[in-house]
Amino acid sequence: MSTLSISGLNVFFSTEDGPLHALKDVAFEVPERKIVGIVGESGCGKSTLINAILGLLADNGEVRSGQILFEGSHELTQLSKVEMQNLRGPRISTVFQDPMGALNPVLSVGQQMVNIQYRDDASKAQKAARAVEMLQLVRIPDAESALGRYPHQFSGGMKQRIAIAMALMMEPALLIADEPTTALDATLEVTTIELLKDLQKKIGCSVMFISHHLGVIAELCDDVVVMYAGEVVERGTVRDVFHAPGHPYTRRLLECDPARQTERTRILPTIPGEIPDLRARPQGCVFAARCLQQHLGCDQPQVEQNLGHDHAARCNLADEVSNQEVSA
Amino acid sequence: MLNYAVKRLGLSIAIVSLAMFLLFCMIYLVPGDPASVALGPRATDAMKEALRVKMGLDQPIWVQFWNFFSGAWTGDLGEEVLSGRPVLDVVFEQLPYTLILIAGGITWSVALGIPLGCWAAINRGSFADRLVGILSVAVIAVPSFVVAIYALLIFAVTLQWLPAIGAGEPGDIGDQLVHLILPSLAVGLGWVGYIARMVRASMLEVLEASHIRTARAFGLPDRTITYRYALTIAILPTITLLGVGIGQMLSSAVFAEIVFARPGVGKLVYDAILTRNFPVVTGAVLVTTVIFVLLNLVADLIVGALDPRVRSSF
Amino acid sequence: MSEAASNAPVPQSSEWMRSLKRLLREPLGVFGLALVLLVIFGAVFADFLTQWDPTRINPRVRFEGPSGEHLLGTDQLGRDLLARVLHGGRIALYVALVSTAISLAVGIVLGLIAGYGPRWLDNLMILVFDAMKSFPTVMLALALVTITGPSLTAVILVVILVNVPGYARIVRTQTIAIKTSEFVTAAQSAGASTARILRVHIMPNVIGPLVILASMDIPVVIAIEAGMSFLGLGVRPPTPSWGSILNDGFAQIRETPWIAIAGGIPIIVTTLGFTFLGETLRDVFDPRLKGR
Numbered sequence: 001m002s003t004l005s006i007s008g009l010n011v012f013f014s015t016e017d018g019p020l021h022a023l024k025d026v027a028f029e030v031p032e033r034k035i036v037g038i039v040g041e042s043g044c045g046k047s048t049l050i051n052a053i054l055g056l057l058a059d060n061g062e063v064r065s066g067q068i069l070f071e072g073s074h075e076l077t078q079l080s081k082v083e084m085q086n087l088r089g090p091r092i093s094t095v096f097q098d099p100m101g102a103l104n105p106v107l108s109v110g111q112q113m114v115n116i117q118y119r120d121d122a123s124k125a126q127k128a129a130r131a132v133e134m135l136q137l138v139r140i141p142d143a144e145s146a147l148g149r150y151p152h153q154f155s156g157g158m159k160q161r162i163a164i165a166m167a168l169m170m171e172p173a174l175l176i177a178d179e180p181t182t183a184l185d186a187t188l189e190v191t192t193i194e195l196l197k198d199l200q201k202k203i204g205c206s207v208m209f210i211s212h213h214l215g216v217i218a219e220l221c222d223d224v225v226v227m228y229a230g231e232v233v234e235r236g237t238v239r240d241v242f243h244a245p246g247h248p249y250t251r252r253l254l255e256c257d258p259a260r261q262t263e264r265t266r267i268l269p270t271i272p273g274e275i276p277d278l279r280a281r282p283q284g285c286v287f288a289a290r291c292l293q294q295h296l297g298c299d300q301p302q303v304e305q306n307l308g309h310d311h312a313a314r315c316n317l318a319d320e321v322s323n324q325e326v327s328a
Numbered sequence: 329m330l331n332y333a334v335k336r337l338g339l340s341i342a343i344v345s346l347a348m349f350l351l352f353c354m355i356y357l358v359p360g361d362p363a364s365v366a367l368g369p370r371a372t373d374a375m376k377e378a379l380r381v382k383m384g385l386d387q388p389i390w391v392q393f394w395n396f397f398s399g400a401w402t403g404d405l406g407e408e409v410l411s412g413r414p415v416l417d418v419v420f421e422q423l424p425y426t427l428i429l430i431a432g433g434i435t436w437s438v439a440l441g442i443p444l445g446c447w448a449a450i451n452r453g454s455f456a457d458r459l460v461g462i463l464s465v466a467v468i469a470v471p472s473f474v475v476a477i478y479a480l481l482i483f484a485v486t487l488q489w490l491p492a493i494g495a496g497e498p499g500d501i502g503d504q505l506v507h508l509i510l511p512s513l514a515v516g517l518g519w520v521g522y523i524a525r526m527v528r529a530s531m532l533e534v535l536e537a538s539h540i541r542t543a544r545a546f547g548l549p550d551r552t553i554t555y556r557y558a559l560t561i562a563i564l565p566t567i568t569l570l571g572v573g574i575g576q577m578l579s580s581a582v583f584a585e586i587v588f589a590r591p592g593v594g595k596l597v598y599d600a601i602l603t604r605n606f607p608v609v610t611g612a613v614l615v616t617t618v619i620f621v622l623l624n625l626v627a628d629l630i631v632g633a634l635d636p637r638v639r640s641s642f
Numbered sequence: 643m644s645e646a647a648s649n650a651p652v653p654q655s656s657e658w659m660r661s662l663k664r665l666l667r668e669p670l671g672v673f674g675l676a677l678v679l680l681v682i683f684g685a686v687f688a689d690f691l692t693q694w695d696p697t698r699i700n701p702r703v704r705f706e707g708p709s710g711e712h713l714l715g716t717d718q719l720g721r722d723l724l725a726r727v728l729h730g731g732r733i734a735l736y737v738a739l740v741s742t743a744i745s746l747a748v749g750i751v752l753g754l755i756a757g758y759g760p761r762w763l764d765n766l767m768i769l770v771f772d773a774m775k776s777f778p779t780v781m782l783a784l785a786l787v788t789i790t791g792p793s794l795t796a797v798i799l800v801v802i803l804v805n806v807p808g809y810a811r812i813v814r815t816q817t818i819a820i821k822t823s824e825f826v827t828a829a830q831s832a833g834a835s836t837a838r839i840l841r842v843h844i845m846p847n848v849i850g851p852l853v854i855l856a857s858m859d860i861p862v863v864i865a866i867e868a869g870m871s872f873l874g875l876g877v878r879p880p881t882p883s884w885g886s887i888l889n890d891g892f893a894q895i896r897e898t899p900w901i902a903i904a905g906g907i908p909i910i911v912t913t914l915g916f917t918f919l920g921e922t923l924r925d926v927f928d929p930r931l932k933g934r
Contacts, residue, residue, distance in 0.1 A: 466914055
């Protein structure tokens with residue numbers, strides 16, 4: 001049984017210029033005790049996906065169809081506001097991208113960590129002890145006095161570790177990490193990733209790890225989901241996707257990853273072009289306008305092609321393309 | 329924090345000194361002779377001359393300024409023309425009434441303004457939000473003396489729910505509070521609008537902040553998020569605003585005191601003008617200015633004390 | 643106009659038309675505009691709208707309630723209240739126009755000096771503006787009138803003293819912002835004189851936001867005039883002013899409340915009208931100023 005199983009998810013936003021189709025037929029699984037990476041450029045629908053799972057879509061957003069099945073029993077799109085609120089925190093918790101702004105500036109770290117345990121019957125002292133324990137786990141020095149301090153008194157990396165401590169304090173079944181290391185420098189990034197991996201093992205939760213940093217995904221994740229313009233274009237194990245990418249977009253992404261550059265070059269390669277206007281989605285492939293492997297089939301609706309065990313790409317040519325790749 | 333307080337205090341002293349200087353310029357440079365103003369049209373030249381000497385008006389202007397300035401800083405604001413009592417005593421006698429009136433005005437504006445602004449922000453874009461917006465603008469626009477007179481007409485004269493004049497029986501707090509309701513409403517109503525708008529705007533800003541998203545992602549109840557996580561931040565700018573508001577409320581208090589025949593500094597100055605009691609006018613203006621500057625200072629220091637970011641950064 | 647038009651980002655006339663159209667789509671703005679037009683209409687055509695002379699005393703009709711002959715009733719001297727209200731509008735609008743114009747002129751000059759002059763002068767002027775703003779308005783008015791005696795000039799003087807610091811500060815801020823911008827630096831290096839830079843580059847950019855803010859201050863000016871006249875420190879009797887009508891009514895509020903009502907309603911209508919109009923104008927023309 002998967003911790004999270006999303007199928008056929010369609011999310012729309014109503015805008016002044018008509019409906020915007022932000023997520024289209026999104027489907028993937030987050031298996032138990034696995035770390036799944038979600039990768040894609042900005043604007044690919046990662047934030048909308050998180051908000052849809054958490055039930056925190058903006059007022060003009062709406063899940064039109066699809067299922068978000070959590071722990072096999074909770075259908076998140078059907079839950080009431082209160083039921084959803086009761087899952088957020090104890091069962092599904094989140095670490096956001098911006099460590100500077102993620103904590104409330106006028107409440108002390110201790111107050112915030114005690115507040116989120118509001119459902120427990122434990123005494124305030126017990127809750128505080130729990131918070132200290134978690135802060136020690138994420139290696140905040142002098143954890144006890146840290147409780148009385150305010151967020152601005154910590155560095156960015158420390159704040160992100162505090163946010164991780166808060167997220168894992170309730171031992172959730174699923175941790176959503178939204179680019180938790182993007183705002184940190186390289187050394188901090190490595191230590192934070194290692195910390196996250198350790199804690200995931202200790203607690204035994206599943207993690208949905210959102211990043212545009214392919215190196216981090218390769219390092220940390222078991223599975224990877226590649227998103228483009230609100231669609232899942234490819235999914236599979238990290239090994240399959242990184243070594244035998246089936247979708248042209250995935251391949252371009254991998255080519256553009258600075259870590260993979262073999263030749264010295266002055267210009268960092270990027271993918272030319274822009275994401276299409278989601279208010280007027282193309283009939284055929286969303287990536288067609290920027291794709292190098294144009295073909296007659298590109299203006300037809302794309303069907304997910306199975307490329308092996310749990311490896312699929314949404315490109316009608318995926319079979320041929322990946323075979324080409326292998327033979328080349 | 330101490331550093332910050334000292335810096336703000338220094339600035340306040342500079343502003344008060346400058347205000348004194350400006351007041352001095354106004355009195356002595358604007359055409360009109362304070363001595364003849366004080367004595368009225370029937371005074372003889374000899375009487376005027378005598379008073380001029382007594383008031384020090386025969387001395388060179390810088391000596392006059394120095395006397396005025398040093399006197400003002402040491403609390404010597406001159407003497408009342410008729411009784412000869414020190415002006416400072418006269419002003420301080422009336423000051424508590426005015427301060428209570430302003431405190432009442434602040435109570436109205438905070439008690440109505442913060443919930444209204446908060447409510448409008450939570451229901452952003454709704455009919456209620458628009459209504460609060462329009463009402464806020466409306467109460468800001470209508471002058472306080474019109475509010476005072478209409479409140480008097482409606483609630484005291486026509487409906488007779490509340491007393492029309494005076495500050496209530498001395499010693500009887502309940503009676504004094506009843507007498508405070510209408511005048512303080514006239515003083516504070518406009519500020520209900522200012523505060524509602526300010527709270528709405530800063531609430532909307534805070535609710536967009538990522539720490540609020542974090543709080544929601546931890547499933548904290550909406551009430552906790554609204555009141556403990558957002559409002560505590562959103563009301564900080566309101567306190568600064570209130571510091572400025574006290575100056576305007578001092579102005580409104582003059583009208584409220586006259587309309588409701590309440591004792592107070594405004595009434596004192598008004599009566600002093602009618603009786604040409606000139607030193608009382610300047611003395612009262614100076615005292616209210618100092619109070620205004622001081623309360624602004626206090627408002628800033630309160631914000632500093634409440635906001636941990638400010639508290640430790642100075 | 644070659645250089646000025648090409649260099650300075652002055653709103654184009656078509657942009658103004660678009661803003662005007664947006665204003666007419668806002669119900670609150672249209673409502674405010676209607677109220678303002680009503681007041682202006684009443685003041686301009688006062689002589690045609692009523693046959694009564696606002697200052698004519700008629701002891702036989704003292705304290706008469708509203709009737710077909712005197713639509714709003716009469717006051718303690720038997721003067722027709724409608725005539726006094728309509729002519730009072732003239733005084734209010736006159737004060738608003740004259741004092742706002744003078745305040746703007748003085749504010750612009752002082753603001754330009756502070757913004758363009760040396761640093762020490764700027765700091766000094768800012769301190770003076772702050773000090774001027776730290777007098778409570780009414781206290782300032784009371785102190786001033788004690789010396790000058792009550793008059794229309796005193797009212798205008800008070801308004802100027804109240805308004806100028808704010809305007810000057812805005813002009814100063816804008817001037818400093820524009821002074822360091824590219825097109826002014828370019829003009830300077832091309833050898834343009836300070837006077838020319840002020841006139842051609844800085845003034846056109848400063849005036850737009852300033853006029854909007856000044857229009858939003860008109861209700862305050864009207865309130866100052868009415869308030870001072872209410873206290874007997876403004877226009878002298880028998881000249882009609884809304885404030886003095888209100889004062890006449892206040893003295894008799896138990897017996898003849900219609901006098902106070904007649905004095906208060908036009909103040910409310912005018913301040914609301916200008917405020918609703920001003921708020922909408924600001925949102926339509928310059929959203930950046932929102933919340934000031």
